[in-house]
Amino acid sequence: MDKAQMAAMLRDMLRARAFEEAAAQAYAQGHIAGFLHLYPGEEAVAVGVLHAAEPGDYVVSTYREHVHALVRGIPARQIMAELHGKKTGVSGGMGGSMHLFDRSRRFLGGYAIVGETFPIALGAGYAVAYRRLPEAVICFFGDGAINQGTFHESLNMAALWKLPIFFVCENNHYQIGTEIHRHSAITEVYKRACGYGIPAEKVDGMDVTAVHEAAKRALARVRAGDGPQFLELETYRYRGHSMADPATYRPKAELNAYQANDPIAAAIHEAEYQYPSAEAIAEAGADCVTRFTDRCCKEGHLDDAVVQRMRQEIQEEIADAVAFAEQSPAPELQDAWKAFQHNRRFEIFMEAAQ
Amino acid sequence: MSEMLYWKALNRAMDAEMAADETVLTLGEDVGLYGGTYRVTEGLMAKYGEWRVRDTPISENSFTGLGVGAAMLGLRPVVEIMTINFALLAMDAIVNMAAKIPFMSGGQFPMPLTIRMPGGVARQLGAQHSQRLEHQLMNVPGLRIVVPATPQDAYWQLRQAIRSDDPIIVLEHELLYFSKGEVDEAAEAPPIHQAVVRRQGRDITCIAYSQMLPLALQAAEQLATEGIELTIIDPRSLSPIDWETCARSVEQTHRCLIVEEDCRFAGAGAEFAATLQERCFYLLDAPIRRVAGLDLPTPFNGTLEAASIPRVEDIVLAARQIMTPPGESA
Numbered sequence: 001m002d003k004a005q006m007a008a009m010l011r012d013m014l015r016a017r018a019f020e021e022a023a024a025q026a027y028a029q030g031h032i033a034g035f036l037h038l039y040p041g042e043e044a045v046a047v048g049v050l051h052a053a054e055p056g057d058y059v060v061s062t063y064r065e066h067v068h069a070l071v072r073g074i075p076a077r078q079i080m081a082e083l084h085g086k087k088t089g090v091s092g093g094m095g096g097s098m099h100l101f102d103r104s105r106r107f108l109g110g111y112a113i114v115g116e117t118f119p120i121a122l123g124a125g126y127a128v129a130y131r132r133l134p135e136a137v138i139c140f141f142g143d144g145a146i147n148q149g150t151f152h153e154s155l156n157m158a159a160l161w162k163l164p165i166f167f168v169c170e171n172n173h174y175q176i177g178t179e180i181h182r183h184s185a186i187t188e189v190y191k192r193a194c195g196y197g198i199p200a201e202k203v204d205g206m207d208v209t210a211v212h213e214a215a216k217r218a219l220a221r222v223r224a225g226d227g228p229q230f231l232e233l234e235t236y237r238y239r240g241h242s243m244a245d246p247a248t249y250r251p252k253a254e255l256n257a258y259q260a261n262d263p264i265a266a267a268i269h270e271a272e273y274q275y276p277s278a279e280a281i282a283e284a285g286a287d288c289v290t291r292f293t294d295r296c297c298k299e300g301h302l303d304d305a306v307v308q309r310m311r312q313e314i315q316e317e318i319a320d321a322v323a324f325a326e327q328s329p330a331p332e333l334q335d336a337w338k339a340f341q342h343n344r345r346f347e348i349f350m351e352a353a354q
Numbered sequence: 355m356s357e358m359l360y361w362k363a364l365n366r367a368m369d370a371e372m373a374a375d376e377t378v379l380t381l382g383e384d385v386g387l388y389g390g391t392y393r394v395t396e397g398l399m400a401k402y403g404e405w406r407v408r409d410t411p412i413s414e415n416s417f418t419g420l421g422v423g424a425a426m427l428g429l430r431p432v433v434e435i436m437t438i439n440f441a442l443l444a445m446d447a448i449v450n451m452a453a454k455i456p457f458m459s460g461g462q463f464p465m466p467l468t469i470r471m472p473g474g475v476a477r478q479l480g481a482q483h484s485q486r487l488e489h490q491l492m493n494v495p496g497l498r499i500v501v502p503a504t505p506q507d508a509y510w511q512l513r514q515a516i517r518s519d520d521p522i523i524v525l526e527h528e529l530l531y532f533s534k535g536e537v538d539e540a541a542e543a544p545p546i547h548q549a550v551v552r553r554q555g556r557d558i559t560c561i562a563y564s565q566m567l568p569l570a571l572q573a574a575e576q577l578a579t580e581g582i583e584l585t586i587i588d589p590r591s592l593s594p595i596d597w598e599t600c601a602r603s604v605e606q607t608h609r610c611l612i613v614e615e616d617c618r619f620a621g622a623g624a625e626f627a628a629t630l631q632e633r634c635f636y637l638l639d640a641p642i643r644r645v646a647g648l649d650l651p652t653p654f655n656g657t658l659e660a661a662s663i664p665r666v667e668d669i670v671l672a673a674r675q676i677m678t679p680p681g682e683s684a
Contacts, residue, residue, distance in 0.1 A: 058427075092460025101459035108426055109459060113450050119416040120451070123423020123431075130379070130405055130429065150446075153416035160411070339461040340496070 001209060003301045009051055009208055010296050011310055013043045013289045016067040018311075018318045019076055023066065023083055026322060027243050032083050035112075036097050037064040041238040041258065044288040045170050046071045048211025049138065049231075052219055058106045058128070058137045060121045063098035064170075064237075065110035068140060074102050076321035086328035093331040094339045114175075115148030117141050122154045125163035125228075136222040137165045144175025146189055152196075155228070159196040162227035166218050167193070169232045171205065176241040177249045193230035205233030206258070206288040209295075238287070259287045355538045361531040363505035364394045364470075366539065367512040368432065372402055375430065378516055381408035381417055382434030391436050392472065392531045414440050418447035418469065422455065422521075425467040430516055438473035438487050438525070445490075452521040453496030464519035470512070474565055474615055475652055475663050476528035484652035484659070486616035491523055492593050492625065499523045499593040500546060503567040505535040507590055510543035518546070525592075527565040549596035551603065555583030558673055559603040561626055562613040563589050566664060570613050573669035582677055584611075592622055600626070601633045608639040609676050615663050618646035645672045 020038045027036050039046070042064075050071040053059070061068040069079050074090055082089025083097045091101050098112040108124060111117050121139035128135045145151055146169070158165045169189045173180045180187045193200035199221070203214040211233055218229035236258035240247035296302040358366070372378045379402075380395055386409035389396035399407040410417040414435060421431035435441045441448065448469065456465045475484040491499055498520050502508040508526070515522040544550060552567065553574055562570035567588050574584040585603050589595055604610045610630055612623040623644040631642055648662045 060423075090460075091458060091462070094460045095458040099458040101455075101462050103459070103462040108423070109455065109463075111451075113446060116419070116446065116451060119419020119447060120423040120426070122416060123420040123425070124427050125423075126420055127424045127427035127429050130424075149413075150416050150419065153411070153413035154419075156411060157413065157416060157420065161408075336457075339459075340457050341461075 001212070005051070006296050006301045007306070007310075009047050009212070010292055010302065010307070011314070012047045012051070012071050013208065013292060014311060015076070015314050015317065016043045016046065016070060017289055018314050019066060019070055019079070019321070022318045022322055023080070024239075024243065026084070026325075031326060032097070033085070034096055035063070036083070036243040037241065038239050038243070039064055039067040039237070041287060042170055042172060042205070042235045043067065044208035044211050044292070045168070045205050045233045045235050048208045049168055049215040052212055052215035053136070053138060056106070056133070056135045057219075058108055058121075058124045058135065059140070060108045060117045060124065060137065061100075061110045061140045062114075062117060062142060062145075063110055063112040064142070065100055065140070066097070069100045069102065069107055069110070072102070072107050073105050074100065074107060076317055077324040080321040080325040081328050084325040084328070085330065086325055087331040087335060088324070088328040092335060092339055094336060115141070115145045115150040117145070118148075118150040118154035121165050121167075122157055122163065125158060125165040126161070128164050129161065134223050135164065136219050137163075139165055139167050141167070141169060142175070143169060143171040143173060143180050143189055144183070146192060147184060155193065155196040155198060158228040159198050162225070164222045164225075165228040166215070166222050167198070167228060167230045168215075169230070171232055171234050172237045173234075174237070174241070174250070177245070177247070179249075188232070190230060190232035198228050198230045199226075200230035200232065202232040202234070205235030206291065208288060208292050235288075355536055357534055358505055358537050359531070360505045360508050360526075360533050360535070361393045363509040363537050364512055364526070365396055365398075366537075367509045368395060368398060369401070370539070371513055371516045372398065372406065377428060378430045378432065379406040379408065379424075380432040380434060381410050381421065383410055383412055383436050385409060385434050390434065392528070394470070395434065414443040415447050418444035419451055421467050421469070422447055422451045422465070425452075425465050425521075426455065426463050428466075430466045430468070432468045432470060432516060435469060435471040437483060437528070438471045439483050439485050441469075441471055441487065448491070448497070448521075448523075449494050453494050456520070457496060465521045466519045467521045468512070468515045468518075468524060469521070470524045470526060472526040472528045472531070474527040474529065475647075475659065478654055478656050478659060480654050481651035486647065488525055488592055489616055489621045492622060497521055497523060497593060498547070498591070499525055500591045501525045501564045502590065503530065503564050503588055505533070505537045506541075509537050509539065510541070511546055511590065514543065514546040525564065529565050533568070547591035547594050547596055549587050549589045549591070549599035551585060551599070552588050553584060553586040555585045555607070557583045557607055558585070558609040558611050558676055559587060559600070559607045560584045560611045560613060560669070560673070561587045561589060561600060563592065563622070564615065566613040566615055569664060569666050570669055572666045573673065576666070576670055577673050580674075582673055584673065595626070595629075597629060597633065600630060604630055604634045605637050608637055610634075610638070610642040611645065611669070611672055611676060612642070613645045613664055613669055615647050617649045618644060619649045621646055640676045643672050643676055645669050
């Protein structure tokens with residue numbers, strides 16, 4: 001990996017962290033309403049995978065998708081405005097935090113029903129294969145989605161017809177508040193793919209370079225016509241499931257362990273359930289972002305001054321996005337009708353409600 | 355113009371659209387080698403190949419969702435769900451995905467998806483295979499639902515649905531597949547959601563769709579011998595509904611009778627009755643009435659099954675009652 005690519009990846013990780021922290025702040029201030037599912041802790045997954053993608057690839061994501069959208073190239077302004085429900089948002093204020101769509105960047109949406117990304121990716125993969133194009137469909141999902149019927153139905157069909165789909169499991173070990181040992185009989189998610197003959201790999205999802213390498217390998221196989229590939233990435237979200245979730249079900253030591261990137265086997269048995277404070281998060285040490293920053297500097301790709309400048313630019317970009325979102329106009333009801341009927345040819349009846 | 359069976363009309367419509375547009379494909383259980391449970395896709399796999407006529411595993415939610423994803427990329431999938439009863443397994447794909455993605459994306463993604471399925475009570479298939487679920491789909495903004503009752507409509511409404519950029523449910527009926535009628539493949543079809551007056555009569559506007567249309571027409575013949583003349587309107591579409599055609603007729607007859615095979619409670623008839631009452635109240639000479647299925651899972655026993663859905667005599671009796679002044683018996 002060259003210096004420019006490492007810098008680009010680090011920049012996106014820092015942008016991702018800054019974006020989500022700004023979103024949390026806007027939520028706390030009451031500027032963002034509804035559900036808000038944040039990504040801190042999991043940045044290495046989105047950045048490692050999407051930096052291996054081509055512009056011609058399609059991305060299907062979940063309700064925890066702000067960072068996927070951001071790394072895919074959707075401007076922070078448009079994402080932040082959508083979180084604020086504004087007309088300038090990427091979905092025109094009709095989707096919200098969980099439903100970011102961008103046709104021009106082949107971002108096929110965030111889906112808020114667990115397990116929906118599989119059939120959408122299946123259909124996109126079918127269309128790509130039907131047209132015999134060298135494109136791939138990247139399908140994100142969490143460990144909580146692996147027990148939905150669509151997981152099994154779609155993996156079966158993807159393998160049966162050799163569809164160009166890259167299944168990426170963001171295993172953050174929790175389906176909302178239930179830890180994976182309490183929701184899955186087989187907790188090594190990648191092993192389930194073998195039930196459908198899909199090549200699968202498991203990689204440390206806190207190590208962005210490892211994620212990136214694995215994603216490149218898998219996407220190359222997808223593009224070569226080898227059919228679907230499966231990657232499990234072990235990661236961790238520092239916050240609760242959503243802003244409404246204090247995450248009291250998780251042992252503090254577990255969080256600390258992930259943030260310090262320590263072995264966690266002992267930690268998850270610790271019975272001290274407590275939501276980590278901001279201080280605890282800060283004290284915990286090397287998470288995936290810090291870890292990669294340190295590495296870039298240690299290996300001589302970057303230095304403190306460059307990183308500092310990067311952080312400064314990102315602060316400005318995110319502050320600009322927040323200001324843009326706050327100042328943007330709200331959509332009108334007529335915009336909702338327009339979104340509803342866009343591209344539509346009602347052979348008779350334009351609804352009277354307009 | 356030629357006479358053909360309803361299933362054959364659907365089959366020819368599929369063939370015509372697949373020949374005209376290579377983005378059209380169909381998928382579902384047994385649509386390929388087997389030729390479709392009701393023969394609707396017969397011969398298509400041999401002609402168009404397996405990528406355009408795809409036999410799927412029994413995974414309704416995911417293969418319907420596959421149609422959604424493929425439609426987002428510009429294909430025009432026609433998903434066949436073997437019967438409406440199995441559509442319950444695909445409600446997430448239909449309701450949460452197909453109906454909402456065009457809107458949630460701010461209008462970025464059209465949804466040129468057609469979902470075909472037969473509904474209704476056939477003959478002694480038991481409660482799980484004898485459902486009418488149109489009321490559940492009508493209440494979903496973003497879906498359009500057509501209910502062709504004749505081979506001619508089956509042919510044209512399916513072709514129009516495939517060409518539409520919205521998700522459209524083509525709701526067929528198991529007992530209509532082997533009904534016969536004239537099909538004019540060169541005709542200029544009416545707009546897909548326009549209602550059609552099947553019979554003109556001065557006394558009562560009778561609205562009947564799908565398999566209930568032939569029953570209503572039979573009842574009208576019988577009532578005519580008694581001097582009661584029915585106008586029969588075939589709405590042809592349950593979402594949207596052509597209110598103009600319905601209301602114009604009720605304003606002339608001053609009476610309205612709705613016939614539906616679906617259960618009475620919160621069914622399509624309730625929507626017709628409520629809206630027409632709002633629009634035509636001061637012109638009505640009698641309360642709007644519904645003849646509908648009983649609010650009961652369909653019994654297996656043949657006699658009970660027949661009694662649980664509208665029969666010709668039920669329509670005749672309801673019409674007589676509408677024409678009878680209060681206080682007298684019909």
